[in-house]
Amino acid sequence: MMGRTIFIDPGRCIGCQACVSACRECDSHRGKSMIHLDYTEPGMSVASLPTVCMHCEDPVAPCAEVCPADAILVTADGVVQQADTTRCIGCANCVNACPFGVPKIDLQAKLQMKCNLCYDRTAYGLAPMCATVCPTGALFYGTLEELQAERPGVQVADSFAFGDVMVSTGVAMVVPADKVQWPVPGGLPVVEVNGVDVR
Amino acid sequence: MTATDPVKAVSLPVPVSIDPSIAPPGTRNFRDAGGIPADQWHADQNGETLVPTHCCFCGVQCGMYLRVDKHGKVFGVEPRNHDINRMRLCPKGINAYQQVNHPDRLTAPLMRRSRDEEFKEASWEEALDFTVSEIRRIQQAYGNDAFGLLGGASLFSEKTYLVGKFARVALKTKHVDYNGRLCMVSAAGANKLAFGIDRAGNPFSDILLTDCLLIAGSNVGECFPVMTQYLWGARDRGASLIVIDPRETAIARTADIHVALKPGTDAAFFNAVLHVIVAEGLTDETYLAAHTTGWEEVKQTVAAYPPARSAEICGIPAEQIVQVARVFAAADKAMAWHARGIEHHSQGVENCLTVINLCVATGNIGKPGAGYGTITGQGNGQGGREHGQKSDLLPGGRSISNPEHRAQICRIWGIEESELPGAGTSMMEMVWQMQRREIRGLIGICNNPFVSLPNYAVVKDGYDTAEFHAQFDFFLSETAANAHVVFPVTTWAEDEGVMANAEARVVKHNKAQEPPAGVRTDTWVICELARRLGAGHHFDFPGSREVFEELRVASAGTVNDYYGITYERLEETGGIAWPCPSTEHPGTPRLFEDGRTCHPDGKIHMQVVEWHPPMDAYTEEYPLSLTTGRTVAHFLSGNQTRRLGALVEQTPRPWVEVHPSHGFRNGDPVRVVTRRGSEVFPALVTEAIRPDTVFIPYHWPVPTAANALTIDALDPRSKIPEYKVCAARVEAADRIDEVPAPPTAPGQEAYPEAQVSRTDPLPPTSPQGRGTAERS
Ligand code: SF4
Ligand code: SF4
Numbered sequence: 001m002m003g004r005t006i007f008i009d010p011g012r013c014i015g016c017q018a019c020v021s022a023c024r025e026c027d028s029h030r031g032k033s034m035i036h037l038d039y040t041e042p043g044m045s046v047a048s049l050p051t052v053c054m055h056c057e058d059p060v061a062p063c064a065e066v067c068p069a070d071a072i073l074v075t076a077d078g079v080v081q082q083a084d085t086t087r088c089i090g091c092a093n094c095v096n097a098c099p100f101g102v103p104k105i106d107l108q109a110k111l112q113m114k115c116n117l118c119y120d121r122t123a124y125g126l127a128p129m130c131a132t133v134c135p136t137g138a139l140f141y142g143t144l145e146e147l148q149a150e151r152p153g154v155q156v157a158d159s160f161a162f163g164d165v166m167v168s169t170g171v172a173m174v175v176p177a178d179k180v181q182w183p184v185p186g187g188l189p190v191v192e193v194n195g196v197d198v199r
Numbered sequence: 200m201t202a203t204d205p206v207k208a209v210s211l212p213v214p215v216s217i218d219p220s221i222a223p224p225g226t227r228n229f230r231d232a233g234g235i236p237a238d239q240w241h242a243d244q245n246g247e248t249l250v251p252t253h254c255c256f257c258g259v260q261c262g263m264y265l266r267v268d269k270h271g272k273v274f275g276v277e278p279r280n281h282d283i284n285r286m287r288l289c290p291k292g293i294n295a296y297q298q299v300n301h302p303d304r305l306t307a308p309l310m311r312r313s314r315d316e317e318f319k320e321a322s323w324e325e326a327l328d329f330t331v332s333e334i335r336r337i338q339q340a341y342g343n344d345a346f347g348l349l350g351g352a353s354l355f356s357e358k359t360y361l362v363g364k365f366a367r368v369a370l371k372t373k374h375v376d377y378n379g380r381l382c383m384v385s386a387a388g389a390n391k392l393a394f395g396i397d398r399a400g401n402p403f404s405d406i407l408l409t410d411c412l413l414i415a416g417s418n419v420g421e422c423f424p425v426m427t428q429y430l431w432g433a434r435d436r437g438a439s440l441i442v443i444d445p446r447e448t449a450i451a452r453t454a455d456i457h458v459a460l461k462p463g464t465d466a467a468f469f470n471a472v473l474h475v476i477v478a479e480g481l482t483d484e485t486y487l488a489a490h491t492t493g494w495e496e497v498k499q500t501v502a503a504y505p506p507a508r509s510a511e512i513c514g515i516p517a518e519q520i521v522q523v524a525r526v527f528a529a530a531d532k533a534m535a536w537h538a539r540g541i542e543h544h545s546q547g548v549e550n551c552l553t554v555i556n557l558c559v560a561t562g563n564i565g566k567p568g569a570g571y572g573t574i575t576g577q578g579n580g581q582g583g584r585e586h587g588q589k590s591d592l593l594p595g596g597r598s599i600s601n602p603e604h605r606a607q608i609c610r611i612w613g614i615e616e617s618e619l620p621g622a623g624t625s626m627m628e629m630v631w632q633m634q635r636r637e638i639r640g641l642i643g644i645c646n647n648p649f650v651s652l653p654n655y656a657v658v659k660d661g662y663d664t665a666e667f668h669a670q671f672d673f674f675l676s677e678t679a680a681n682a683h684v685v686f687p688v689t690t691w692a693e694d695e696g697v698m699a700n701a702e703a704r705v706v707k708h709n710k711a712q713e714p715p716a717g718v719r720t721d722t723w724v725i726c727e728l729a730r731r732l733g734a735g736h737h738f739d740f741p742g743s744r745e746v747f748e749e750l751r752v753a754s755a756g757t758v759n760d761y762y763g764i765t766y767e768r769l770e771e772t773g774g775i776a777w778p779c780p781s782t783e784h785p786g787t788p789r790l791f792e793d794g795r796t797c798h799p800d801g802k803i804h805m806q807v808v809e810w811h812p813p814m815d816a817y818t819e820e821y822p823l824s825l826t827t828g829r830t831v832a833h834f835l836s837g838n839q840t841r842r843l844g845a846l847v848e849q850t851p852r853p854w855v856e857v858h859p860s861h862g863f864r865n866g867d868p869v870r871v872v873t874r875r876g877s878e879v880f881p882a883l884v885t886e887a888i889r890p891d892t893v894f895i896p897y898h899w900p901v902p903t904a905a906n907a908l909t910i911d912a913l914d915p916r917s918k919i920p921e922y923k924v925c926a927a928r929v930e931a932a933d934r935i936d937e938v939p940a941p942p943t944a945p946g947q948e949a950y951p952e953a954q955v956s957r958t959d960p961l962p963p964t965s966p967q968g969r970g971t972a973e974r975s
Contacts, residue, residue, distance in 0.1 A: 012431050014420030014449035016831045021290040021845050025275060043865065043885050046449050132278045133288040135424040136431055151435045 003077075006052055006117070006131050006139055007147050007156060009174035013138035015039065015048030019130035026129045027120050029082070034104065034115040035130055050139060052130060053102045053115035054160075055080045055170030062167075063094035063103055063114070071112070078170045079119055083112040099162050144172070153177055157184045249277055250711040253698065254292040255353065255691035256834045258575030259283060259403075259425045260700035261292050262773070265299075265692055265711040273299040273692050273712045281773055283403065283700065289424035291834055294843045298690055299712065303674050303842050303943050305687035306717040312683070314663070318945050323719070326684050330642075331731040333667040333683070334370065337640040344620070347374035347629050347638045351645030352382060352575075352583030354721065355696025355708065357746035359579065360594060360753070361725045361738075362644060363587030366620075368612055369734035373620035374638055376590040378646040379583045380626040384917040385547030386537065386573035387584065392548070392806055393555045394790070395797030396758050397596060398581060398703035399572030400564065401534065402776065402788040407432045408568030411530030413441040413523075415465065415554055416540020416923070420449030421831040423538075423574050423701075439526050443468065444540060445826060446856070446894060447887035456522055459889055460513035462824040463813035463924035465541045468520065469553035470810060471509030473560055474501040475524035482528075483562030490564075490794055493805035497556055500807045512810065514891065528561050532568035539576060539828070543922040547914040549808040559803050565791030575701040577835065582699030585759045585777075586750055590623035594750065595757030611753045612737060625918035627652060627911055633661035640667040644721060649677040650836035650900050653920045654875050654911035671721055676838040677900045680942040688721045689714045696743040697769065702788065704776045705761070707769035722746060755780070758797050813924040814912035815874065821926035824889075825873060827897040827905040828923075837898035841941050852938045853903050855880040856887075856894040861929060870932040871895065873908040873925050879932040893929060897922070902936040 015037065023033040036051040056062060061080045064072035071087035072094060074080050083094070083103075090110030094103045103114040118128035126132070131141035140147055148154055158172040161184070175184060246269030254261045262281020265273045276296045278286040298304075308326035309318040321329075337345050348370060350362035359377065366375030387397040394400070406412060406429040419426050430450060434440060442454040443465070451457040460468050476482055477498055487494045510517035527533050535558050541550040555571055563569040575581050587594040587608075594611075597604035599622045609616045624632065630652065632638040641662075652658045662668060662681050670679040671686045679685045693714040699705045714720070719727075722740060729738035740746045744766060754777075755762035763779035764786075775786035795801035815821070832849040833840040840846045855869050863869055863882040870879045871893060880895060880903065888894055897905035910925040 011453060012427075014424060014427055014831075016289055016420065016424045016449075017849055018288060018290045018293060018424065020849070021293040022288070024845060025293060043859075044887075046447060046452050046887055048449075127286075129278075132286045133293060135284075135287045135289050136420075136427045 004122075004141065004143050005055070006128065006141050006171045007144075007174060008050060008052070008171065009138050009140065009154075010040075010047070010049040011138075011174065011176070012136040013048045013050060014136055015046060016135060018133050018135055019050050019139055022129040022133040023115070026118055028116060028118065029113050032104075032106070032113055034082075034102075034113060036101065050130070051100060051102065052128075052139070052171060053080060053117065054100050054167075055117060056167055057170050058166075058168045062097040062099065066093045066097040068093060075119070079117045079122075080114075081119065082114045082116045085111060088112050099160070099165075099167055160184050250709055251279060252692065252709045252711060253281075253706050254288065254578070255295055255708075255839075256291045256578055257423055258578060258580050258701035259423050260578060260698055260704075260706050261288055261425050262706075263288060263292060263295075265296055267711050271712050283704070283706075283774070284425045285428070287425045287428055290832055290846060290849060291840060292425075294840075294845050296692070297843045297845075298673070298839055299692045300715075301674070301842060303941070303947060304715060304718070305673055305675060305685060305944055306715050307687060309675075309685040309944060310683065314681070314683070318685070320945070321684075326686065327724075327727055327731060330667075330669050330684050331728060333640060334732065337667060338370075338372075341639055343371045344373055344623075345638055346370055346372050346640040347623075347632075347642075348372065349626060349629065349641065349643045349646055349648070350375070350377035350583070350588045352377055352379035352577040352580045353691075354579060354583065354645050355691075355694070355698060355743060356579060356582040356586055356705075357696045357743040357750060358644075358721050358725075359583045359588040360586035360750045361722060361740070361746055363589075363592075363594065364612065365725050365729055365738070367587075368614060368618075368737050369729040369732045371618065371620060373590070373623035374629060374632075375588065375623055376626045376629060377583055377588045378626060378648070378651060379577060379580050379589070380918060381651055381920060381922075382539070382576045382580045383542060383573050384584070384589075385542035385544070385914055385919045386551045388548040388917040389551030389555060390573070393552060393559070393796075393803055395804075396790065397584075398777075398790070399536075399570075399701060400790045401570035401572055402702045402704065403429050405568050405570060405789065406430065406534060406536075407436065409433055409438050409530070409532050409534045410568070411439045411441065411527055411533040413443070413527055413533065413535040413554075413557075414450060415443040415535065415537040416542065416550075417536060417538030417574050418444065418446070418448045418450075418540070418828055419574070422576065422829050424831060426574065439530070441523055441526060445824075445889050445892045456519065456526065458513075458515055458519050458523060460515050461889065462826045462892060463544060464509075464513040464810070465544070465550040466546055466553050466808050467504060467509040467512040467810035468515075469550070469557055470501045470504035470808065471506050471520045472524045472527070473497070473553070473557055474504045474509075475506060475521050476528045476557075476560060477501060479524070479528070481524070482560045486562035486564075487560065491559060491803045491805050492800070493807070494560070496807045497560075497805045500809065504810075514889065527557065532566060533558070533561060533563045534568065534570055534572070535563075536572045536574055538574040540923060542573070543919060544924065545814045545912045545914050545921045546808075546811060547919045547921075548916045549806075552806045553808050556805055556808070559805060564803065565789065565794065567789070570789070572701065578700075579698040581701060581703055582697065582705065585699065586754065590625060595754035595761075596759040597757055608753065611749070614737075625913070627913055627920055628918065630658055630661035633665045636664060639665060641665050642669045642671070643678060643682075644671040647676040647678045647836035647838045649681065650838070650898070650904060650906065652911070653906050653909035653922055655901055655904055655907040656876065657911055671724060672838070673718070674838055674842060675942045675944050676836065677942060686724050687718045688724060689718055693718070694720045694722070694743060695766075697747065697764075697766075699777070700774075702776060704774040704786075704788070705764050705769060706774040707766060814921055815910045815925040817926045821873065821928050822891070823927045823929065824892045825871065825905075825908060825925050825927035826892055826894050826923050827909060828894065829898065830896045833896070833898040835898065838941065841898065850896075853880055853896050853899050853905065854883040855929065856883045856885055857929060858888055858890040858892075859884050859886060860890045863929075863931070868932040868935045870930045871908060871927055872930065873910070873927045875910065875925075876907050878902050878904070878907055879934065879936045881935050893927060899938055903938045
């Protein structure tokens with residue numbers, strides 16, 4: 001399975017947005033946060049869930065696959081990099097291709113930006129900014145063994161089903177131990193295509 | 200100064216230098232992509248240093264490094280692996296560094312002779328002379344006690360020591376108090392009564408060892424976010440979590456038991472829990488017999504609180520009370536932590552005592568994983584009152600009314616006992632005294648009562664009535680904007696000093712940059728005022744280090760013993776919990792391990808508590824409870840955090856949280872009316888609050904101030920205001936009150952990034968997921 005990576009545990013998230021602030025401080029895109037913090041049931045519960053780039057492995061990075069300018073590179077260690085500024089044409093193909101809704105476009109600069117697993121930090125042995133500061137450990141950086149040593153019995157998933165399409169990712173999610181479902185259903189169920197009910 | 204301990208000269212800690220090759224590869228272009236604050240993100244990182252220090256905000260006191268560029272300017276933050284926080288930081292901590300070189304910083308004294316004039320920049324000489332002449336004029340005409348001093352619990356302990364000494368020795372007034380009076384004095388009072396010592400019994404790390412964790416009145420996820428890692432760590436090891444809170448907070452969401460009781464009913468609840476524990480024979484009678492006094496009386500009192508009765512008072516199912524009692528009492532090791540939710544009440548001390556009774560009756564005191572704690576809101580909420588800034592305390596937590604304690608301090612200070620004033624009044628009482636013209640002049644240091652005190656109309660009237668008002672701050676707070684003189688002082692990153700966190704662990708903050716030109720340290724200003732008042736020989740302190748040396752000596756032999764703590768030891772160890780009586784002593788992270796408390800008989804003095812209703816009565820006109828609290832992005836009166844773009848963006852304005860049963864839709868203008876006034880907020884409709892309760896976060900000034908609505912009733916013992924409950928009603932309105940921009944000095948542009956977000960009218964940005972998306 002995965003090596004040193006981010007594990008997301010929504011059960012621990014308190015919605016504080018420290019990850020969002022920390023991501024802004026990251027030197028590779030200082031001033032912009034690449035983290036989405038979603039509230040899953042607003043008005044009903046305070047549950048929240050951070051989304052970072054999942055660094056898809058199989059199929060390898062849909063965002064990179066669809067990029068007409070070959071601006072999104074995947075490093076040997078599986079990190080899907082943010083678009084190379086000298087190549088990106090700001091077409092937003094990657095935004096549409098990503099099943100997790102991660103890449104962002106800076107419309108003014110006509111540039112794509114996304115989480116690159118803090119390559120500027122991880123390459124030097126530091127953890128990504130978001131996972132470093134997350135006060136609750138909802139974002140955890142390390143190996144599966146390190147995570148399990150800290151949280152006995154924790155179960156993780158790194159395969160997501162979008163309809164019939166399976167995506168396995170470099171970043172993993174903690175799933176409730178008593179409700180392990182394999183693969184984890186990803187995204188919203190498709191109920192309608194071009195006005196036709198496909199349920 | 201008669202401190203005898205020799206002062207050893209030492210150099211500042213050597214900052215850790217960063218290997219310049221760790222510069223981010225080829226990514227600088229992104230810095231231009233809409234940064235907040237753009238100007239600071241162009242620092243020259245070659246030759247960057249990291250200065251180890253701590254966060255300036257809450258009582259967790261997370262360790263952090265400030266990033267300093269080669270020109271000596273703070274420009275960023277880097278997480279630090281300190282054992283309090285192990286790299287973690289909350290959004291306030293991450294953005295705190297942006298204050299240091301913020302465009303709103305005050306860099307010259309501001310002065311005006313009357314409130315009808317505009318502020319003008321003045322020289323330090325002028326501002327100090329004017330202040331001293333006003334102090335003299337007022338004190339000569341109306342007596343020494345006509346001049347008051349209000350300090351703050353965000354000051355380093357050295358400065359809080361100076362505030363107390365300055366009031367008594369230089370101003371010779373009894374009127375000194377501090378804003379920790381609004382924070383955890385109820386817990387302090389309860390701990391003193393029960394244990395004879397005013398601090399949490401256990402370190403945070405004990406939370407990881409407990410089997411049952413009870414959190415009462417504390418929104419840990421938002422107010423002390425980094426403490427959450429201990430909670431989740433305990434849960435990973437199988438501990439059960441009980442949360443007592445009228446709102447479903449982030450920690451309540453995943454608790455085993457969430458008791459959403461009606462605000463102001465805590466004592467009735469805890470008495471009933473103890474009632475069940477007694478009835479089911481779950482008390483630890485051996486422990487009670489060996490270590491306590493007063494148990495029989497407590498037992499008799501709680502007999503009158505069967506679950507059915509309390510359930511009715513608290514508005515919860517009686518079964519929950521039984522459940523909490525069984526889970527808490529059955530745990531091998533149980534702990535209770537509480538915060539303002541049970542402390543901000545007219546029976547705040549009593550509420551805390553009921554929690555203590557629960558821990559004591561089950562024998563959960565003084566063991567790893569078993570004990571009690573109070574979570575301090577302000578960075579130095581704990582240390583801020585230990586050294587004499589509180590109206591009734593002298594350094595070392597000595598009582599100002601105790602002749603022996605007075606004599607000890609007079610010896611250290613080199614004054615006659617007859618010169619030392621007696622106990623003064625509390626912060627809110629001082630405002631009432633200003634209204635009555637008993638106090639005619641005031642200096643405020645590091646506090647913002649215009650936002651943070653209850654019943655704004657009274658506060659404004661009190662300050663307006665004062666003939667002279669000076670304020671120390673680094674931003675022009677709403678309160679400073681009312682002053683005659685404003686002294687521009689340093690931020691936490693421009694001076695060194697110690698703070699004591701919620702565990703009573705003393706940590707050292709280091710200086711990361713030189714203050715901007717024109718800015719002085721609070722220490723310098725206080726000593727300079729003392730010199731001009733003719734008390735200079737008592738205030739010969741070049742800096743914090745010299746003050747700390749006197750503080751150590753002044754605390755020696757007391758319950759709050761700091762004698763063994765030195766700057767060098769703090770730097771080596773990363774923090775030492777007091778009491779620490781000698782330089783060989785390791786400090787005391789956990790209290791009462793030998794079974795003895797700090798009372799002379801070594802016993803825990805259990806106290807009888809009867810519940811009584813909140814001060815503001817519910818009527819048909821005011822049927823709801825209004826309660827207040829914090830949001831994760833802002834700190835206290837918001838003077839600091841309402842100026843930082845990222846935090847303003849995260850939470851630009853307050854809202855009123857209401858249950859769907861009131862029929863409002865998300866974002867609707869809702870007028871909240873209490874007996875003190877009314878204001879209009881956007882509705883945040885949520886099922887995560889009781890139908891009979893509404894909530895407003897309190898970080899903003901009028902006309903969006905929760906504290907324009909709250910009641911200025913005080914706990915008779917701790918004098919803490921009853922912020923957490925008052926009677927209110929809600930009604931539909933046609934427009935929402937706008938949040939005013941934070942005041943700035945003349946000539947300063949309002950900070951544009953903050954402005955953009957602040958004028959965003961609607962609706963609340965789903966803080967912590969509470970907002971209702973229109974559900975289909
Ligand atoms: S920092 Fe952690 S707890 Fe806070 S919002 Fe992000 S993931 Fe959630
Ligand atoms: S505000 Fe408190 S929890 Fe947040 S970083 Fe500062 S000390 Fe830590």
